[in-house]
Amino acid sequence: MSEPFRIATGGDVKAGAPLTFMFDGVSYAGRAGDTLASALLAHGVHLVGRSYKYHRPRGVLSAGAEEPNALVGVDGGAGRFTPNLRATQVELHDGLVATSQNRWPSLAFDLGAVNSLGARFFSAGFYYKTFMGPRAAGLRAWKNVFEPIVRQAAGLGAAPTAPDPDRYAQFYTHCDALIVGAGAAGLAAALAAGRAGADVILCDEQARFGGSLLQERTATIDDAPASAWLEAALAALAAMPNVRMVARTQAFGHHAQNLVGLCERVGDRDSAASEGVRERLWQVRARDVVLATGAIERPLVFPGNDRPGVMLAEAARAYLARWGVAVGRRVLVATTHDSAYRVALDLRAAGVGVAGVVDLRDAPTGELVEAARGAGIRVLAGRAIKSTSGRLRIREARIGPVASTEAAQEERIACDALLMCGGWTPSVHLHAQSRGKLVWAPAIGAFVPGQAAAHVRSAGACNGAFGLAAALREGDAAGAAVAGGSARAYATAHDPPQTGARDIAPARSAAAKDKAFLDFQNDVAVEDVELAVREGMRSIEHVKRYTTTGMATDQGKTSNLNALEVAARALGKAVPEVGLTTYRSPYTPVTFGALAGASRGDLFDPVRRTPIDPWAQAQGAAFEDVGLWKRAHYFPRAGESMAQAVARECRQTRASVGLFDASTLGKIEVVGPDAAAFLEKMYTNPFAGLAPGRCRYALMLNEAGFVIDDGVVARLAPDRFHVTTTTGGAARVLHHMEDYLQTEFPQMKVWLTSTSEQWAVIAVQGPRARDVITPLVEEIDLSREATPHMSVREGRVCGFAARVMRVSFTGELGFEINVPSEHGRAVWEAVWAEGASREAVAYGTEAMHVMRAEKGYVIVGQDTDGTVTPDDLGLGWAIGKNKRDFVGKRSLARPDIVAAGRKQFVGLLTEDPAFVAEEGAQIVDARGGAGGAALGHVTSAYFSPALGRSIALALVANGRNRIGETLHIPIMGRTIAARVVAPTFHDPQGALLDV
Amino acid sequence: MLLIHCPYCDAARPELEFRYGGEAHVARPADPATVSDEAWAQYLYFRANPRGLHAERWRHIHGCGRFFNALRDTVSDRFVAVYEAGAPRPDAAETKR
Amino acid sequence: MSEARAANPTPPTPAFPDDAEASLQSVGAAARFVLRGETPAARLAGEALGVAAPGRINRAEAAGLRAMLRLGPDEWLLVADGEAPAGLAGSLAQALDGTPHSLVDVSARQVGFVLDGRLAARLISAGCPLDLRDGAFPVGAATRTIFLKAEIVLWRRAAQTWRLEVWRSFAPYLIGHLAEARRGAADL
């Protein structure tokens, strides 16, 4: 297939066999080096999308990141679908498949375009009025009428449905100078900073460095053509090891202290992306930043300015110079600025028909204007575009005097492309994001950087300094300044000065039918902004929200200034008085893939596994998440349900012996002469009198008096304690202790060290626990007398240094063997082997929960919720009565804590022994629930194998005084009666512990 | 992500290494048992929420582990000063700003 | 049952694609202690270890396979590669006797790796926001820091050689991310 509008090669376009790509099901040929936009334009395809609200046909407007219209979905196959990509930035590759958006059933025949007949439907304030109108009517209308229509009609692209198969990488990096934008200013800055030895990163969102130099055909720098200077500059930079150059890289966010987010497109130019990385997100921390982000050409505002074929003038120059593509055969130019003449001249020189230059200025003068006249290009001064026509592409424009409304005065000029230039808007986005101030520059009708954040500089067009000479001068100065180098002078020639005019508001022709659009992506027209002002909006922030102008994915890069001017004119104010909307990150949309990086799937969060975990996996254990840990939940045998497995594990543990992996318990070694005194502050219990070799159950409160953790404190020596915490509380408890130690008790000589992962912990529980471990233990006498309940001994287990605690969370005779983690699995397997002849069972966290509930042992975080005191739990005995102070003690005397009627921890036995209550179920005092007072809630409930019936634990108002009462648990449609009992269901005397 | 200067490491380190610790200079009463209910409630629950300079606690938890204090401007999010735990709030004149 | 079984110092971790640009090796068994206290305690421990105790925070000193890393104003990490903790614990305790301190065996708490090669610093930067350039993080610098959602100790042993210490259950996460970063840096 030939490319009828490809009139030259060179520039970006590479030699070699043509590529094939598909757009909306049609196959086209393109060239390596093309963007999707340049390749389509080479075939004369301007129509690339439908607009958001009115489904108007839209064409390629620009050649860069500011593109509002040419949004496409690119399907890379196998889940690689990306919506909302700008065709001007999609690099062509062989086999690329792209589709237009917002059209149904086809791009050329779109049923949704009827929206433009009923345009009032989507007028300014549509969303606002719909949602904020009379409440019932508004909501009903929205749900029944508007939402279905809007969902069908509006929207930008479709979200992908399959998991993204590509790889994304993220790196932090640091540099002395980050230079954003590799046009003339950025290159000059990089050369200056690089020569001075600075560590430089130079990035540009385009595939090629050079910015506007890539389309410069006449100007010279230091007597060389701009293209030759560019080549030499790039070679010089490439030879500097201290300069990193990253192309295809968008700086999308500029945050405090020069943290700049860059998104690099690595693999999406290549269909074999699955082999590598698609995008790379860089978080750059730069000592200095030089912004050389250029300027964006501003569209003109006239009726029908959105027809395909109506483009930004400089874009046409870029398509011609860089991709050899003529955007039409008979091109009309409309402008308020000299720069468009350069476009007309370049097109004419390339043999493209130029129908004329419509200049809104009364008497344009200057070198470029004269050059155009000299080249025989017709200049229509003091004229404006009054309207355009053509169904899917512009065919004709009507030209009339700027102030005229009369159709009779209009001249009709046939054209297949209309290039517009309303001046230039400096790209101040990153400057503003970095909290730089903006000031209004009336001469160019735009905001330019004012006071910058520390170590941020703007250079060239983004600083409002237009033209090649200014770009080189400011870039060089900025680069030299950040690196401590010296500036140099560049000599430029054949780069005529360009000026423009602002504040020309052509009158609307009586014959014009189309809207004059401001925001192409959100379909906001002049009349919408004017309506917003009529309806009382005074600040641009209000106008923006009312009309949605500037709120699309392009953030109004081409439209904000035009909208601001329209609003200012309607308000009769100067632009700066109307205000400016906030510039927000990201500059262009960033994929979720880039933001997530490798943090997905198994690498989203750390998956913490204990040393014994591989054994549990081999046994077929089911696991549950506890914080970041995977814990063995239960060990089902073939055909067993969870309930059956848990019941078996509980019964067998109580009948003989059970093994439990308690390695995830938090552990803190508290060492120093003041260790006991410090622990007395941190826990409710007394420790001064705890003898070395003994353990104590310990309760930790916050300063408000509420239980936040519990554990066992084992005294190994007068100055050394081994403290355990809950699994989920390990890090929090250590932080809490460090807080008090460092900031309230800094005089104490005591130090805290986390040993959570130093020790693997094997709990061996059950009447035969001693029998099982005795053969493996050396240097410790495990007899009842020598190692009583709540004691700790150091010795050897399986030959490894070990701490053996005699503690129990089941109510049975129990030991917890602590061995260094690396030996955990070996010791576990040795204990398991010893247990084989004694009917040992491995049990998981569910059986652990059931057995502790049978004993009424609290689980902090399940039976407590941050509002529960020790007395509420019936744990008043754990408070050291003679201690004057500990964290939380004072609060236990607060009036609301000592008041009667607090919720207290009790047991519940349902009338129906088979009924297991829901954890969290409410408890009331009246059958049927109605009229009954809410008294509390169920905190834990299980089927108890020891009792052969259900049990529950609950927090109930005045609960201990209600023991013996029957209360009620309302559930769907009925209530369950339950008797309040003491919260110890199994071996209430604790006889089994003392064996 | 801010860079925060840790007075113990004497280096600017990434915010991700730090944990916020609430208002600084809220001293725990030396003998809580002697404090009235009202004063205790003040200590527990009442905190400043200034627009401007705020003295606050930070911990370089994933670095040197130390708690320290900082003066941060809650409007600009800038750290004006950092100082070791236990040291007085610096430059009272400036805090009136 | 008195024979000590072979130590298995490293939990199962994802494979790291070693090549000339970056390779990752486990340091194997090592004795590790956290020493807390004042500077005199550090000096005494250093003498027992045969290592000059680092006086500046976030610096390490090494002698052979033994090293001291000063991670905080009153905190040193003592590492002796290839040694068992028991013997060292005895000599350290003896040296420190009478000086207020805390010495805690953390040999099994964490595991160590050496990441080596031209891309080593780049791969660490996949998760660690610190400035790792020569001026900011010279050879001999050592600090606790973060790597995405894991806490690590990072110690620069040579221009392109980095020691990483991480709590054992976080090792698969750390290595998995380093391996992903290696793929993500394929063209760098």
Ligand SMILES: [Zn+2]
């Ligand atoms: Zn620090």
